[in-house]
Amino acid sequence: MLTQPIKAFRCAFLDFVDDPFYVAEAESIRYIADGLLVVENGKIKELGHYQNLQDKYAEVPIIAYPGMLIMPGFIDTHIHFPQTEMIAAYGEQLLEWLNQYVFPTEAKFKDKAYAQKIAAIFLDELIKNGTTTALVFATVHPQSVDAFFEEASRRNLRMIAGKVMMDRNAPNNLSDTAETAYQESKQLIQKWHKKERLLYAVTPRFAITSTPEQLNLAGKLLAEFPDVYLHTHLSENVNEVEWVKQLFPESQGYLDVYDRTGLVGDRSVFAHGVQLTDAEFQRLSKANSAIAFCPTSNLFLGSGLFKLNKAKCVEHPVKLGLGTDVGAGTSFSLLDTATEAYKVAQLQNQKLSPFQALFLATLGGAKALSLEDKIGNFDVGKEADFVVLDLRATPLMALRNSAITPTSLAELAEQAFALIVLGGDRAIHATYIMGEACE
Ligand SMILES: [Zn+2]
Structure with missing residues (x-):
């Protein structure tokens, strides 16, 4: 039995490990199409491919958001x-x-x-x-x-x-x-x-x-x-x-x-x-x-x-x-x-x-805000504030963004751009603070 408050989220994940104004986008972005984000005591314990982590966290309750995208808050x-x-x-x-x-x-x-x-x-x-x-x-x-x-x-x-x-x-x-x-x-x-x-x-x-x-x-x-x-x-x-x-x-x-x-x-x-x-x-x-x-x-x-x-x-x-x-x-x-x-x-x-x-x-x-040691991406140890985004939240967004998982940076960029332009508050499916869902 696990005694610590540990939980995991299965979804697609997008965050940044470097500044895409100065470093090539391919190296600045971390995108995992089918990932697992593990949160312990409100902080990031691990982020990786679901396939690689599923055995390690087999006993941990998983909250899944199929078809959605999780980004840092x-x-x-x-x-x-x-x-x-x-x-x-x-x-x-x-x-x-x-x-x-x-x-x-x-x-x-x-x-x-x-x-x-x-x-x-x-x-x-x-x-x-x-x-x-x-x-x-x-x-x-x-x-x-x-x-x-x-x-x-x-x-x-x-x-x-x-x-x-x-x-x-x-x-x-x-x-x-x-x-x-x-x-x-x-x-x-x-x-x-x-x-x-x-x-x-x-x-x-x-x-x-x-x-x-x-x-x-x-x-x-x-x-x-x-x-x-x-x-x-x-x-x-x-x-x-x-x-x-x-x-x-x-x-x-x-x-x-x-x-x-x-x-x-x-x-x-x-x-x-x-x-x-x-x-x-x-x-x-x-x-x-x-x-x-x-x-x-x-x-x-x-x-x-x-x-x-x-x-x-x-x-x-x-x-x-x-x-x-x-x-x-x-x-x-x-x-x-x-x-x-x-x-x-x-x-x-x-x-x-x-x-x-x-x-x-x-x-x-x-x-x-000089807070990059605490928030801003999914590095291990950071506070688990994140947002679950629905790229197909409205009929128009669903038309613009097909349900296909992006297989290239260009496809991902196109989906991300449509999310930015069409998303607004409609695209926010859920917001989590320190690993807890806001009501
Ligand atoms: Zn002002």
Whole structure:
């Protein structure tokens, strides 16, 4: 009799062992048409061909998903949980959109019970879309962070979040001060960082809504707690970049504002970067910082086209993940987000291959969040967060993707691309957290 909680999943498996932007796709991909994934105590014990492993695990209960595809859980490198209810807000670009829609919504999160209710809806939505880890903005209220982490803890999720720091150019009811932001963030770090699977990110909204004093104190927090994250916005919109220049005349540009205050490091994740200069891309590469590429949001707010080829160039590679950026983003689905990323590349005469897109949504995202030792693929010892995908979830998908098991990389790529473009939340058959199915 086996006494340990061990179980196995029989299915087709696809994950990444290397970066297909730099290494040949055939060597970056691990695809097993009939595989067995063995999970013990919530972690990956083994992945291999069913034929080779069936005798070894003959006594282990097997959960089979014939005709489906299992991938690592999707990773969203930039999203705002309090904006869940104002997704699809009409008609504005970044700065006006913040004033008209975002700030009035975020003011509601002073009420902890309300924050808890929205956090629960938000996390259910992530799971429904196959997203198992996200880097998340809360609001300026510490209780919004408590509410979020309590709900994430209840679901045993690996999540990163932080309290927004905002002490100018924001409504009074959403403003802290440099000092209260520092003190409240510090208390939240001590309360939540590394508790279970939860991690903290120091979260100034962006340069416009923080005084230099506040950004300096954010840098002080990073120095005091070197393994917390920095999560903010960077160079999204032309008018925003212009305003930052006026607010920080002594700086060499937008990124330099963060650099001077100690916020540009290897655990820093900057959302957008649509307007970045070549020199700024190079600086991010050198600092080993990450960018969250948020195509649905960049298109929705009319911000512009992210220069994918600059971020993923060979000479100055920048860590890159995909972000939905809900509520400026228009979908919780990383598959939908990958589709828009493909279109953003197309508009610049560049190609984003289906494997590159799925890499960004899994192992690429894990690397962007410095979590590749814990999540992102099916290497032994990693946490068993994964998604069961139905490539024939709708009549149209069934028509597009025949039931034939791919026998070549080209066939697999074609199926994967149709999954990305047509799949959305319909393709998510089940989501597993630490080897347990979500209800
Ligand atoms: Zn955002």
